[in-house]
Amino acid sequence: MLEGTWYLEKHTENLLFLHKIKRHIYHGKTAYQKVDLVEIEAFGKALFLDGKIQSAQVDEFIYHEALVHPAMLTHPDPKSVIVLGGGEGATLREVLRYPVERAVMVDIDEQLVKLCEAYLPEWHEGAFYDERSELVFTDARGYLERSEETYDVVISDLTEPLEGGPSVMLFTREFYKTVYERLGEDGVLVVQSASADPFYNDFVRDVFVTLKEVFPVVKVYHAPMFSFQMDWAFTLASKGRDPESVAREEIQERISTFEGNLRFYTPDLHSALFKLPKFLLEVLPKGRVITDENPPVWLS
Helix, strand or coil, X not given: CXXXXXXXXXXXXXXXXXXXXXXXXXXXXXXXXXXXXXXXXXXEEEEEECCEXXXXXXXXXXXXXXXXXXXXXXXXXXXXXXXXXXXXXXXXXXXXXXXXXXXXXXXXXHHHHHHHHHHCHHHHCCHHHCCCEEEECCCHHXXXXXXXXXXXXXXXXXXXXXXXXXXXXXXCHHHHHHHHHHEEEEEEEEEEEEECCCCCCHHHHHHHHHHHCCCCEEEEEEEEECCCCXXXXXXXXXXXXXXXXXXXXHHHHHHCCCCCCCCCCCHHHHHHHXXXXXXXXXXXXXXXCXXXXXXCCCCC
16 A cells, blocks of 8 residues: 555556655646656655656756766867757756857746746756856747757757657757758767667667768767666767767866766766667667658657
8 A cells, every 4th residue: 555645657558657755846837848846755856747757856967967978078179059958957057067158058948947947956056047058948940940050069958759749840850950050060969869778769769760861970878867767868969070989088188177076977987878788789770760741759
């Protein structure tokens, strides 16, 4: 018999997770998605969007350090960075560890960003107020299609493409071609790519083969996410530099200038993140190319 209040998270039709709630912080709905902010016994504060966990206090540093640093260090000297999504502000936080001149964050859901600003200060740590930061509240695809600016690094920190959700058209070949055009000569893109487990890996393999249609260098890497209850995938695409060719000494030198300590990413871990299990290596080439006519829809 379960006692107390529990949050039921539906990962797919066949997989449910239960989280024991210690405290309710916020429950509501923005123009784009349902938002639940709760404190969970095992995870601390946690953000759920449309019933799916997005970030938890216990391990958000793993996700955000893994998302940001391999891409930033693959580029030899990133000065201009754009984050697509990233409502909690933690992706921006990690980007601002570098001597960038401009960091643009484009999120369609201004209300969500304001909620995260108010209730999740441990995530953004003031990144929203940095003079190098620029917040834009609009559709990321439209923003890039209208723009003539170029960026050194594009970080796609978007929610999974739930049917009818705001991210569905931001994983297609057509969109990635736009991203390619907005990247400079040494440009790097990284995409959070959902689960890297043996069963629910359709999305990461689809993102992989779609990016292979556009970029000359595409590599998948992964990190363990306790709050997601599975291994998590990221896909890095580069116009030239292979992330696995970045020397440990270069990584050490560049991160030694950071204010504050990293809690997950290290120079030795960089290359290890790109070592994939056999089952994932075998299935990655079997994905389908995602297009505007055949967009992705998350499993549930």
